[in-house]
Amino acid sequence: MATFISVPLKKSSEVDLVKPLSKFVTATYPAAEEQADYIRSVEELNKLRKSALGRPLDKHESSLEILLRYYDQLCAVEPKFPFSENQLCLTFTWKDAFDKGSLFGGSVKLALASLGYEKTCVLFNGAALASQIASEQNLDSDEGLKVAAKYYQLASGAFGHIKDTVLSALNREPTMDISPETVGTLSLIMLAQAQEVFFLKATSDKMKDAIIAKLANQTADFYGDAFKQCQYKENLPKYFYFQEVLPVLAAKHCIMQANAELHQSLLAKQKKRFGEEIARLQHATELVKTVASRYDEYVSVKDLSDKISRALTAAKKDNDFIYHDRVPEVKDLEHIGKAALVKATTITPPLSAKFTDLFEKMVPMAVQQSMSVYSQRKAETVNRLVGTMREATNLCNGVLASLNLPAALEDLSGDSIPQSIVEKARAIVQQGGLLSIEQLIRDLPELLTRNREILEESLKMLGDEESTDSELRSKFSQRWNRTPSGDLYKPLRAEGGNFRSVLDKAVQADQVVRERYNTHCEMIALLCKPEAELTAAIPSANPVKTLQGSEVVSVLRSQLAQLEEVKKEREGLEVEIKGVAFDMSSSFLTALAQDGAINEEALSMSQLDQSYGSYSQRVQASLRSQEELLGKVQASHQEFSKLKQSNSEANDREEVLKKLASAHDSYVEITSNLREGTKFYNDLTEILLKFQNKCSDIVFARKTERDELLKDLQQSIAREPSAPSFNVPAYQTNPAPTAADPTPAPRTVFVSTAGARTPPPGVARAKSNPGL
Numbered sequence: 001m002a003t004f005i006s007v008p009l010k011k012s013s014e015v016d017l018v019k020p021l022s023k024f025v026t027a028t029y030p031a032a033e034e035q036a037d038y039i040r041s042v043e044e045l046n047k048l049r050k051s052a053l054g055r056p057l058d059k060h061e062s063s064l065e066i067l068l069r070y071y072d073q074l075c076a077v078e079p080k081f082p083f084s085e086n087q088l089c090l091t092f093t094w095k096d097a098f099d100k101g102s103l104f105g106g107s108v109k110l111a112l113a114s115l116g117y118e119k120t121c122v123l124f125n126g127a128a129l130a131s132q133i134a135s136e137q138n139l140d141s142d143e144g145l146k147v148a149a150k151y152y153q154l155a156s157g158a159f160g161h162i163k164d165t166v167l168s169a170l171n172r173e174p175t176m177d178i179s180p181e182t183v184g185t186l187s188l189i190m191l192a193q194a195q196e197v198f199f200l201k202a203t204s205d206k207m208k209d210a211i212i213a214k215l216a217n218q219t220a221d222f223y224g225d226a227f228k229q230c231q232y233k234e235n236l237p238k239y240f241y242f243q244e245v246l247p248v249l250a251a252k253h254c255i256m257q258a259n260a261e262l263h264q265s266l267l268a269k270q271k272k273r274f275g276e277e278i279a280r281l282q283h284a285t286e287l288v289k290t291v292a293s294r295y296d297e298y299v300s301v302k303d304l305s306d307k308i309s310r311a312l313t314a315a316k317k318d319n320d321f322i323y324h325d326r327v328p329e330v331k332d333l334e335h336i337g338k339a340a341l342v343k344a345t346t347i348t349p350p351l352s353a354k355f356t357d358l359f360e361k362m363v364p365m366a367v368q369q370s371m372s373v374y375s376q377r378k379a380e381t382v383n384r385l386v387g388t389m390r391e392a393t394n395l396c397n398g399v400l401a402s403l404n405l406p407a408a409l410e411d412l413s414g415d416s417i418p419q420s421i422v423e424k425a426r427a428i429v430q431q432g433g434l435l436s437i438e439q440l441i442r443d444l445p446e447l448l449t450r451n452r453e454i455l456e457e458s459l460k461m462l463g464d465e466e467s468t469d470s471e472l473r474s475k476f477s478q479r480w481n482r483t484p485s486g487d488l489y490k491p492l493r494a495e496g497g498n499f500r501s502v503l504d505k506a507v508q509a510d511q512v513v514r515e516r517y518n519t520h521c522e523m524i525a526l527l528c529k530p531e532a533e534l535t536a537a538i539p540s541a542n543p544v545k546t547l548q549g550s551e552v553v554s555v556l557r558s559q560l561a562q563l564e565e566v567k568k569e570r571e572g573l574e575v576e577i578k579g580v581a582f583d584m585s586s587s588f589l590t591a592l593a594q595d596g597a598i599n600e601e602a603l604s605m606s607q608l609d610q611s612y613g614s615y616s617q618r619v620q621a622s623l624r625s626q627e628e629l630l631g632k633v634q635a636s637h638q639e640f641s642k643l644k645q646s647n648s649e650a651n652d653r654e655e656v657l658k659k660l661a662s663a664h665d666s667y668v669e670i671t672s673n674l675r676e677g678t679k680f681y682n683d684l685t686e687i688l689l690k691f692q693n694k695c696s697d698i699v700f701a702r703k704t705e706r707d708e709l710l711k712d713l714q715q716s717i718a719r720e721p722s723a724p725s726f727n728v729p730a731y732q733t734n735p736a737p738t739a740a741d742p743t744p745a746p747r748t749v750f751v752s753t754a755g756a757r758t759p760p761p762g763v764a765r766a767k768s769n770p771g772l
Contacts, residue, residue, distance in 0.1 A: 003248055003299050004148075004193050006135040007128035007155070007186060010121050010177065012053045013093035013111075017046040020697065024081060024088055027690050028368070034361075041358040045073060048358075052122065059132045064151075065352055067126045072350040074119045076357045079364040083115040086488050087694070089701035092118040093708065097128065097177040098237035108175055111708050113701060116169030120162055123347070124178055127158035131190060134197075145201045149342070152194035157345030159187035172481075176237050185229040185236060187344060189249070192222035194342040196256070209270075213263035214339035220256035221338060223249050244298050251295035255304065258287040262308055264336050265315070274315065275325035276333060281312040283330045367588045370600040374584050377604050381612050385577050385619050389570045392623050394669065396563060399630055401662040403637045404654045406560050409553055417535050421657060424664035425527040425534060431671060433528040437517065440674035444510050447681035451503060451688055458692040459496045462489045465699045472706070479713055485702060492695060499688060506680065513673045516666060523663030538660075539653045556636045563629050570622055577615050582607060 021042040029035045052070035057063040082088045093111040110117075134151035137144035163184040166174055176182055199215040227249040230236060265280035288305040319325055349355075363371075400406070407418035432439075462485075469485040526537055584607060591598045 003252075004135040004196075005189055005245055005248060006131040008097045009057070009125045009128045010097040011095045012121065013109075014054065015049070015090060015092055017049060017090070018042055020088060020090055021045070021081065023693065023697070027693065038359065038362060041362075044358050045077065048073060053125075057129060059129070059136050061133060061147075064126065064129050064133060065354060067122065067129060068350075069352040069355050071119065071122045071126055072352050072355040073358060074115060074122060075349040077359055078115055078119070079366060080359050080362045082365055085113045085483060085701075086491055086698055089113045089698050090115070091701055091705050091708075092121070094121045094175070096175040096237075097124070098182075099176070109712070110175045111705060112170060112172070113705065114170060116165075120166050120169050120174075120178055123158050123162055124183070126351070127155040127162075127186070127190075130155040130158070134193070139197070139200055140204075142201070142204075145197055145204070149194050149197040149201075152190045152197065153342055154345045156187045156190035156194065156342075157347050159183040159190060160344050161347035163187060181229075182236055185226060188222065188226040188229055189245075191342055191344055192219060192226050192249075192252070195219040195222050195340065196252070198341045199256070199259070209263040209266040210337075211339065213260045213267065214337045215341065216256045216260035216263060217336045218338040218340050220253050220260060223253040223256060227253055247295050247298045251291045251299040251301075254287045254291045255299065255301060258284040258291075258301075258304065258308065260336050261287070262304075262311070265311065269315070272323075273325070274319045274323045275327040278312065278315045278319060278325075278327045279330060279333055281308055281315055282327075283333075284308045285312060363585055363589065364592065366592055366598055367585055370588045370598045370604075371585055373600050374588075374604045374607075377608060381608050382577055382580075385612065385615060386574050388619055389574060389622065392626055393567055393570060394665070396567065396626055396630065397665045398662070399634070400560070400563070401658055401665060403634070404658045404661070405556070405633070405637065407657040407661060408640070408654065409557055409560075417531065417538065418657065421527075421534075421660050422531065424661065425531075428524065428527045428664060428667050431667075434521070434525055437524075437667065437671055437674065440671070440678060441514060441517065444674070444677055444681070447678065447685070448503065448507065448510075451681060451684050454685065454688040454692055455496060455499050455503070458688070458695040459493070461695050461699050462492060462496075465702055469702070469706070472710075476713060479716075480709070482705065482709060488698075488702075492691075492698070495691065499684075499691065502684070506677070509673075510677060513670055513677070517670050520663045520666040520670075523659045524667050527660060527663060527667075538656050552636055552639045556633065556640055559629055559633045559636060563626065563633065566622060566626050566629065573615070573618060573622065577612070580611050580615075582611055 022039050025035055025038040025042065029038060048066070048070050052067050057067070083090060091111050091113045092115075093109055094117070096108040096110075099108040130151040134148040134155070137148040139145055139148060160183070162178055163180045166178055166180060166183070195215070196219045199212065199219050202212050202215050227246070230246050230249065261280040261284035265277045265284070268274075268276040268280060285305075285308055288301045288308060291299060291301045292305060319327075406420050466485040466489060473480040473484065526534060529537070584604065587603055587607070588598050588600070591603060
């Protein structure tokens with residue numbers, strides 16, 4: 001009787017995990033030691049896949065352990081890499097487990113760029129191998145019964161898990177073997193077989209008949225549910241109809257009902273209900289006769305039939321001669337209870353006892369994305385504070401330059417160069433003067449052109465592949481059943497559009513810097529000349545030495561010194577602000593572990609406020625201090641101007657000194673802007689190269705997928721008839737009869753709700769089974 005159903009494994013095509021995953025690791029983790037560790041882990045993952053899927057697996061627990069370990073690793077790695085069609089694109093190809101193909105074409109297979117698909121198929125193989133291991137056990141031993149029950153329940157849970165998750169994992173129609181209907185039916189079959197193992201264990205242990213009867217009745221129920229699931233599902237694989245599955249389910253339903261009646265009859269005999277005993281044994285006899293007549297080629301019931309027959313003969317004899325108890329109708333018998341001792345195993349990774357996460361140190365993508373957004377928020381906060389201070393410093397320098405300070409205080413002789421102008425000229429020369437700034441200006445267009453070329457080449461790759469995809473979609477229509485490239489590339493095109501916008505804004509900013517340089521280049525050139533030439537270029541004026549001991553001059557010098565102190569403090573504050581560091585990854589990891597999600601905005605804003613709140617207050621205090629001092633300087637300067645002797649020569653001299661001071665400030669700012677622009681373009685080049693690699697990877701993956709799909713379509717088209725069917729005249733195919741042959745008896749055809757199928761002989765009669 002012990003015929004158990006096992007499930008064949010799916011077969012997968014080889015996939016190179018090393019190249020794409022290593023590429024992502026190299027681009028994402030620049031630290032050499034960290035990068036090397038992760039690349040080694042990628043190589044281990046590739047080896048694990050080959051061990052789990054790249055060779056035939058023995059029906060042994062060690063093989064199942066490898067499969068489950070690979071499944072666990074897929075679950076662990078899923079949140080740490082951006083697996084998707086438009087990011088890290090890995091295409092997995094799997095064949096239908098139940099479709100064996102034909103002479104002229106391969107078996108049904110599906111290729112998807114989805115890690116969820118890979119996980120589903122690996123879990124299917126885990127369930128299938130568990131069913132095979134369970135079916136190989138020696139059920140005459142306690143250990144064999146224990147192992148079989150364990151793995152049937154594991155298989156049931158795995159198939160049930162696939163049923164609940166496959167559609168969301170694939171986002172498209174799966175192959176028939178992993179469709180919800182198929183795996184749902186397999187889950188029921190495995191649960192029924194697990195319950196049968198418990199029945200066998202109870203029988204072996206000679207437990208009470210009442211318990212055994214309930215176990216058998218529950219087993220019959222499970223088999224009945226599985227049979228009905230097969231009977232009324234039109235889209236199940238042919239495997240269920242032509243590989244002994246359906247007849248075995250029907251037979252076992254009857255057999256377990258017969259066992260339930262047999263043990264319930266023994267209970268009735270103990271309670272001296274001899275009529276009930278005979279009625280139950282008669283019903284059991286009918287059930288085993290049904291099995292023997294319809295399913296004898298699949299299941300043997302000779303031992304059970306003999307046992308029931310002997311019990312019925314003895315019961316009738318005793319009742320006829322001794323008890324004379326009335327034998328009730330089967331329909332009047334009390335229903336036998338049920339006892340379910342099995343439960344589908346809950347699929348919660350890790351399933352392997354030996355699992356160790358190869359990427360344990362790698363943070364999940366959710367944390368990486370949150371860290372990226374946090375870094376942007378932090379950069380915006382730092383830039384805002386630093387930018388505010390720099391604007392204030394530029395404003396201060398502009399006001400002082402317009403007042404010709406501090407040069408006006410140093411120029412009381414009227415004919416020598418003020419010391420501040422000398423220092424400004426020396427600083428410009430030390431920084432490279434005009435040559436340095438002009439070289440920076442010449443470099444910018446080259447850097448811009450390089451970035452534009454990388455961006456346009458990347459977008460052209462996408463456009464070319466999209467055009468090819470559209471042509472093939474137009475040619476093959478609905479047969480071209482993959483995600484349209486236009487839909488898939490929308491995020492990449494949006495990203496490319498953002499880069500283009502950034503470059504356009506950068507060009508405008510570069511133009512502003514050039515215009516400012518053109519405005520001040522004459523005075524900057526003057527500051528670069530030797531001191532004698534600089535002195536000659538500045539108009540002389542009548543001396544105003546009488547002001548040298550003036551109180552207003554002392555006050556102005558004191559106020560200017562205070563302003564310089566404010567600017568120095570601001571420089572130190574800028575260094576402090578840029579040096580603030582806080583590792584948010586631990587906060588994000590904690591939030592992900594506790595809540596299953598990360599509220600990045602709330603966590604980031606809280607930390608930024610805590611880290612930069614005090615700096616923001618110090619920046620505002622610095623601005624207020626500067627505003628107050630500038631007001632005092634302007635008032636003092638008015639008094640100073642009144643005391644100075646006013647004439648045209650003095651005015652001309654003061655105007656030149658103002659321009660020289662302003663030229664120095666502009667030189668410093670323009671140089672800073674140009675260096676920042678150079679750094680911006682170089683940094684953008686690295687980002688655009690990563691974008692180009694991303695585009696190249698997805699286009700390559702789409703091309704591989706396209707070639708695979710074209711190959712499948714060509715095989716499919718080759719299998720189609722080349723011409724419409726036509727009727728051949730009867731005289732060409734049917735020779736004249738030589739003798740009257742007997743007419744064959746009609747065969748019953750099994751009909752499902754979706755249409756007719758012709759299953760094995762036993763299945764055709766299953767619907768007339770009294771137990772079903």
